[in-house]
Structure formats: structure tokens, C-alpha cells
Amino acid sequence: xxxxxxxxxxxxxxxxxxxxxxxxxxxxxxxxxxxxxxxxxxxxxxxxxxxxxxxxxxxxxxxxxxxxxxxxxxxxxxxxxxxxxxxxxxxxxxxxxxxxxxxxxxxxxxxxxxxxxxxxxxxxxxxxxxxxxxxxxxxxxxxxxxxxxxxxxxxxxxxxxxxxxxxxxxxxxxxxxxxxxxxxxxxxxxxxxxxxxxxxxxxxxxxxxxxxxxxxxxxxxxxxxxxxxxxxxxxxxxxxxxxxxxxxxxxxxxxxxxxxxxxxxxxxxxxxxxxxxxxxxxxxxxxxxxxxxxxxxxxxxxxxxxxxxxxxxxxxxxxx
Numbered sequence: 001x002x003x004x005x006x007x008x009x010x011x012x013x014x015x016x017x018x019x020x021x022x023x024x025x026x027x028x029x030x031x032x033x034x035x036x037x038x039x040x041x042x043x044x045x046x047x048x049x050x051x052x053x054x055x056x057x058x059x060x061x062x063x064x065x066x067x068x069x070x071x072x073x074x075x076x077x078x079x080x081x082x083x084x085x086x087x088x089x090x091x092x093x094x095x096x097x098x099x100x101x102x103x104x105x106x107x108x109x110x111x112x113x114x115x116x117x118x119x120x121x122x123x124x125x126x127x128x129x130x131x132x133x134x135x136x137x138x139x140x141x142x143x144x145x146x147x148x149x150x151x152x153x154x155x156x157x158x159x160x161x162x163x164x165x166x167x168x169x170x171x172x173x174x175x176x177x178x179x180x181x182x183x184x185x186x187x188x189x190x191x192x193x194x195x196x197x198x199x200x201x202x203x204x205x206x207x208x209x210x211x212x213x214x215x216x217x218x219x220x221x222x223x224x225x226x227x228x229x230x231x232x233x234x235x236x237x238x239x240x241x242x243x244x245x246x247x248x249x250x251x252x253x254x255x256x257x258x259x260x261x262x263x264x265x266x267x268x269x270x271x272x273x274x275x276x277x278x279x280x281x282x283x284x285x286x287x288x289x290x291x292x293x294x295x296x297x298x299x300x301x302x303x304x305x306x307x308x309x310x311x312x313x314x315x316x317x318x319x320x
Contacts, residue, residue: 274307
């Protein structure tokens with residue numbers, strides 16, 4: 001779903017994990033128009049968690065992606081719009097505020113940052129040096145430059161699979177490298193990728209280096225349990241790996257971050273810019289648990305609704 005030029009949301013939420021989904025539920029239930037920019041079920045910490053047994057109200061064990069799907073279904077029932085896009089830039093002080101994605105520009109009166117902490121600090125050897133010269137993080141942006149060429153995608157998330165599927169329209173051969181044997185994504189989209197005639201799957205293969213002089217010429221990888229490296233000639237490498245660093249690159253210096261890359265907020269989860277809130281693992285101020293992230297989302301949504309309507313205090317809502 002893409003945002004039209006005429007659409008102005010009351011709140012745009014960046015990230016669809018437990019913090020973002022909960023913020024969406026509370027904001028939409030308050031009668032606000034809400035859009036959530038979301039990269040997929042398995043791009044965040046909850047989505048890649050195999051089992052959860054301590055989430056309140058959920059008996060027994062449940063998969064992280066399954067729990068997240070329940071939250072999103074509830075958000076959808078209140079009218080939240082989930083937008084398949086990721087934030088690559090923003091203007092937090094304009095009126096309305098703007099979030100730039102790969103597929104559009106999203107206008108909003110308020111913004112809640114719930115992008116989590118799966119960002120990467122440790123890059124592959126050669127990745128930074130060849131960025132823009134064959135290394136890319138955006139298939140939609142760069143696929144046309146690689147028509148008829150051999151390409152590689154590295155990752156194991158929904159985002160990686162979706163981007164790989166898009167690239168199959170352009171690539172001569174597409175090599176998909178997953179660092180684990182199992183790719184924890186919805187089976188239907190994985191099957192769609194595997195069935196493509198020009199796709200070669202490398203499950204349980206760890207990419208060690210991207211090499212080339214002036215541009216990407218290939219990569220080196222090893223299979224799990226083996227120290228022996230193999231070289232593969234490709235002309236483009238699309239990287240969708242995950243790490244443990246707060247994802248705040250789209251803020252681009254508009255907000256102060258700590259030495260660890262964390263955003264700073266007040267007791268209502270508002271940042272130094274009025275109408276801009278931050279929740280969940282981008283704060284680094286508490287134990288990383290889904291229930292705490294969800295609570296953050298609820299606080300921010302209530303605070304944002306109060307700010308948007310010019311209220312001086314929270315409205316008590318015993319319905320919850």
C-alpha cells in the first residue's frame with residue numbers, strides 16, 4: 001500500500017513490532033488516522049523469536065511472529081493502515097512532518113519512532129568500500145542497473161525475500177544467501193522464491209567478504225561448519241542482514257542520540273521535537289521485552305493523541 005500525495009495521517013508510526021503495533025491500536029481507537037511503515041514480520045526482534053511463554057494473556061508458548069500477527073490483526077480491526085515500506089529519511093520539523101520511504105513520502109501531524117534495534121554496526125569486509133558500486137540496500141532503487149547480471153541477496157527476513165523476489169525480474173541468476181539453514185519467513189513467500197528458475201539458494205552459507213577493485217566482482221562465503229571459503233562471481237550484492245543497533249539512520253541528526261545510538265525521550269516518550277515520539281528498543285533504557293515495548297507504544301499513542309488535540313492531561317480510558 002502506498003501513500004497518496006493527498007494523504008495526511010494524524011500519526012505515522014515507523015516500525016510494526018510490538019511497540020509500533022500497540023501504538024497503532026491505541027491511536028486508531030482514539031479516532032486518529034494512523035499509518036504504520038513496516039518491513040515485514042521477521043525484520044524485528046519479536047518476529048525472529050521462536051518461542052514466547054510469558055506474554056500476559058497468552059497461554060502456553062507462542063511463536064514471536066504469531067504473536068505479532070495477532071497484534072497486527074487487532075490494529076487492522078481498528079483501522080490502522082500497514083504500509084509495506086521502510087523509512088530512509090525524514091523531516092521532523094516541517095508541517096506536516098514527512099517520512100521518506102522507498103515507495104513514497106508520508107505526511108503526518110505526529111510521528112512515533114518504533115524502528116527497533118536490529119540495525120548493524122559490523123559490516124561485511126568490502127561492504128562499505130563498494131557501497132554504491134554494486135553493493136545496495138534497496139532493490140527497488142537499484143534493480144534496473146543490474147538487468148541481465150548475476151546478483152546476490154544476503155539475509156533471512158521477510159524483507160530479504162521480498163527484495164529478492166523483486167530482483168528476479170531483472171537478474172540473470174540470483175543467488176540467495178541465508179546464514180541459517182532455516183529461513184523464518186511465511187512459507188508461501190519462501191516457496192515463491194525457491195520456485196523461480198533463475199534463483200539459486202545457499203542456505204546455511206555465511207558471506208565473509210564482498211570483493212572488487214572499482215566495482216563488485218564477487219563474494220566469498222563458507223558453509224556452516226566449514227572453514228573452507230568459496231568464491232562466487234556476481235556484479236551486485238543486496239544486503240539485508242540484522243544486528244543489535246538502534247535503527248535511527250533516517251533521523252539524520254535531527255535528534256540527539258546517546259553513544260550507543262539510542263534516542264532520548266521524556267516521561268511521555270516524547271523526544272526533543274514536539275510531536276515526535278520514540279518507543280521500544282530504540283530507547284535502550286529498559287529490559288528488552290515485548291510487553292515493555294508494547295507499554296511504551298501505548299504511552300506514546302496516548303501522549304500523541306493528547307498533543308494533537310491540545311489536551312493538557314491524559315484522558316482516563318478504563319476500557320483499554
